[in-house]
Amino acid sequence: MTTKTTTHEFQAETKKLLDIVINSLYTERDVFIRELISNASDALEKYRHESLTADEPFDGHVPLEITIALDEKEHTITIADTGIGMNRSELEHNLGTIAHSGSNTFLTHLAEAAKKDVSLIGQFGVGFYAAFMAGKKVRVQSRSWDGSEGHEWVSDGSGTFSITEMEGLRRGTKIIIDLKEDAHDYAQKWMVESIIKRYSSFVPFPIKLEGETVNTVQAIWTRNRSDITEEEYTEFYKFVGNASDEPAYRLHFSADAPLMINALLFVPKENFEMFGFGKMDPGVNLYCQRILIDQHSKNILPEWLRFLKGVVDSEDMPLNISRQALQDNALVSKLRKVVTKRFLKYLDEEAKKDEEKYLEFWKTFGIFLKEGATSDYEFQKELGKLLRFESSKSEAGKPVSLADYVLRMSPEQEAIYYINGPSRVAIEAGPYVEMFKKKGIEIIYTLEPIDDFVLSHLGEFDGKKLVSADRADLDIPQTEEEKSEEAGDAADQKLDADSTETLVSWLKETLKDQVKDVIVSKRLVDSPAMIVNPDGYMTSTMERVLAASRVEKGLGFGGDSKKNLEINPKNAIIKRLAALQKTDSAFAADVALQIYDNAMIQAGLVVDPLVMVERNYKILNRALGE
Numbered sequence: 001m002t003t004k005t006t007t008h009e010f011q012a013e014t015k016k017l018l019d020i021v022i023n024s025l026y027t028e029r030d031v032f033i034r035e036l037i038s039n040a041s042d043a044l045e046k047y048r049h050e051s052l053t054a055d056e057p058f059d060g061h062v063p064l065e066i067t068i069a070l071d072e073k074e075h076t077i078t079i080a081d082t083g084i085g086m087n088r089s090e091l092e093h094n095l096g097t098i099a100h101s102g103s104n105t106f107l108t109h110l111a112e113a114a115k116k117d118v119s120l121i122g123q124f125g126v127g128f129y130a131a132f133m134a135g136k137k138v139r140v141q142s143r144s145w146d147g148s149e150g151h152e153w154v155s156d157g158s159g160t161f162s163i164t165e166m167e168g169l170r171r172g173t174k175i176i177i178d179l180k181e182d183a184h185d186y187a188q189k190w191m192v193e194s195i196i197k198r199y200s201s202f203v204p205f206p207i208k209l210e211g212e213t214v215n216t217v218q219a220i221w222t223r224n225r226s227d228i229t230e231e232e233y234t235e236f237y238k239f240v241g242n243a244s245d246e247p248a249y250r251l252h253f254s255a256d257a258p259l260m261i262n263a264l265l266f267v268p269k270e271n272f273e274m275f276g277f278g279k280m281d282p283g284v285n286l287y288c289q290r291i292l293i294d295q296h297s298k299n300i301l302p303e304w305l306r307f308l309k310g311v312v313d314s315e316d317m318p319l320n321i322s323r324q325a326l327q328d329n330a331l332v333s334k335l336r337k338v339v340t341k342r343f344l345k346y347l348d349e350e351a352k353k354d355e356e357k358y359l360e361f362w363k364t365f366g367i368f369l370k371e372g373a374t375s376d377y378e379f380q381k382e383l384g385k386l387l388r389f390e391s392s393k394s395e396a397g398k399p400v401s402l403a404d405y406v407l408r409m410s411p412e413q414e415a416i417y418y419i420n421g422p423s424r425v426a427i428e429a430g431p432y433v434e435m436f437k438k439k440g441i442e443i444i445y446t447l448e449p450i451d452d453f454v455l456s457h458l459g460e461f462d463g464k465k466l467v468s469a470d471r472a473d474l475d476i477p478q479t480e481e482e483k484s485e486e487a488g489d490a491a492d493q494k495l496d497a498d499s500t501e502t503l504v505s506w507l508k509e510t511l512k513d514q515v516k517d518v519i520v521s522k523r524l525v526d527s528p529a530m531i532v533n534p535d536g537y538m539t540s541t542m543e544r545v546l547a548a549s550r551v552e553k554g555l556g557f558g559g560d561s562k563k564n565l566e567i568n569p570k571n572a573i574i575k576r577l578a579a580l581q582k583t584d585s586a587f588a589a590d591v592a593l594q595i596y597d598n599a600m601i602q603a604g605l606v607v608d609p610l611v612m613v614e615r616n617y618k619i620l621n622r623a624l625g626e
């Protein structure tokens with residue numbers, strides 16, 4: 001039989017990655033053992049899952065395990081598994097390119113990570129190529145579970161690798177690393193053992209180091225809660241989450257009905273999406289009777305819970321389900337619903353126990369819950385309880401819950417009100433809150449543009465409608481006191497009914513290109529005018545966001561619906577405008593347009609700055625006595 005050897009170039013990206021691994025990452029060297037054990041464990045999981053449905057897998061009797069052998073004289077470390085193995089083309093493809101997510105993300109974000117914190121590198125994992133952190137030469141001997149001939153893959157990491165057929169191999173993969181001069185320590189048992197204890201103690205297969213099993217192979221999530229120590233939980237979190245911090249929250253629960261579930265979920269401390277690392281992969285794995293069915297499962301939790309780490313195990317899942325079938329499996333969606341509701345309830349309980357701590361969580365991960373509230377109707381009720389916003393009755397920087405708001409509502413108040421603005425100060429200086437302030441009605445400040453989408457999707461909370469204060473049809477009934485005030489003193493300070501009517505019809509004509517309608521305000525207290533939305537659904541902020549995205553997509557400006565302008569007949573400028581309109585309607589028209597532009601700006605909407613500034617100078621000129 002001829003021994004066929006072929007030589008291959010590494011893909012360009014792989015070369016780049018190898019260069020970084022070999023030349024820059026030596027301070028993080030220990031992780032190469034974790035990466036290779038993790039690959040071995042993945043290969044064993046894959047084999048275990050596949051073999052359930054296979055008739056006669058190759059070497060079906062061989063025990064599932066990882067063995068590590070050391071040679072202090074030859075300076076080698078050998079990590080072997082009895083997993084799924086690789087055939088020739090898999091060796092060539094899997095160990096020559098970086099088509100897989102982990103290393104790609106690693107490469108893309110390496111520069112940013114390095115700038116911030118080198119320890120973040122561990123978050124991504126370098127995968128197989130980590131072997132070259134410690135190895136000057138790496139040999140991979142592998143034979144696939146399909147029973148095809150085995151092969152040896154060899155490389156020194158410098159640009160090429162070779163693959164040679166090899167007889168006599170058993171199923172699985174053996175990686176033999178010739179250690180670099182300054183990495184000989186990795187052939188010492190105490191050293192390797194301490195690394196395994198640190199990173200890999202929860203690997204679900206026996207790890208035998210020089211013949212001795214060094215991990216405890218037990219699915220921690222199936223154990224009794226009272227038997228698990230805090231340290232074990234934290235160690236397990238670090239293991240499943242590939243994390244180096246401690247979890248902020250932990251939920252370990254079991255249920256028998258409607259489904260058998262054992263779940264162990266962790267909330268990390270950090271949100272890596274906030275560091276600009278792009279969208280993360282989901283962090284929860286789906287098991288069935290302790291067998292991994294779906295790693296980083298996209299199905300077991302909604303996408304907006306991708307920040308969670310952990311495990312969901314259900315005995316009701318069919319063991320032989322394929323990964324594709326998970327996607328629209330009724331049982332999986334039932335599981336998802338039960339686990340999600342349980343987790344959201346847990347968060348609500350934790351918030352009640354310790355609001356401070358919850359607010360820390362909210363600051364870091366609130367954005368994910370908002371994403372859920374805008375995209376997922378199924379959990380809106382639960383999500384509504386978890387939202388936090390600043391309000392006219394909250395301290396700055398201390399958001400409150402909608403439930404707290406409802407508790408403070410007076411019996412007459414029917415709706416929950418909110419208004420968006422770039423900051424607390426800007427909102428409080430604007431026209432929309434004047435009446436709320438005067439009447440002592442609490443109003444929620446939605447400081448992020450997404451907040452309006454969240455509240456408008458939510459629609460109501462606890463049976464109370466959620467209403468944006470920039471709606472045209474906002475109707476808050478006057479109290480008796482306010483009515484008599486209107487009829488008494490205040491009436492004298494107001495523009496009389498006839499002049500108001502004349503002014504309104506003149507404004508309608510003058511601003512007919514800008515506004516849909518001009519209305520006498522029942523709610524403005526001090527400001528001359530404000531913009532309100534006749535469309536009951538969209539708030540000005542939502543419109544601004546959508547307009548910006550239109551521009552971004554190159555769809556141009558426009559498409560905005562016309563607004564209503566509310567004017568305040570008690571305001572001095574409005575009163576003077578009524579008089580001016582009769583004597584100098586051209587100048588009055590400039591003032592009207594300026595009032596409109598000002599109101600648009602206060603609503604956070606866009607005006608044409610060139611036209612506005614030119615008009616403004618014209619008005620200033622007059623004011624200075626031109």
Ligand SMILES: Nc1ncnc2c1ncn2[C@@H]1O[C@H](COP(=O)(O)OP(=O)(O)OP(=O)(O)O)[C@@H](O)[C@H]1O
Pocket residue numbers: 039040043081083084085086094095100101102103124125126127128129172173
């Ligand atoms: N011990 C092994 N047995 C079988 N296949 C393996 C083994 N090690 C690696 N592979 C294959 O090589 C591929 C590349 O491995 P690598 O560790 O670089 O990336 P990954 O495991 O896919 O991603 P990551 O490590 O970032 O999760 C794997 O996806 C797997 O198919």
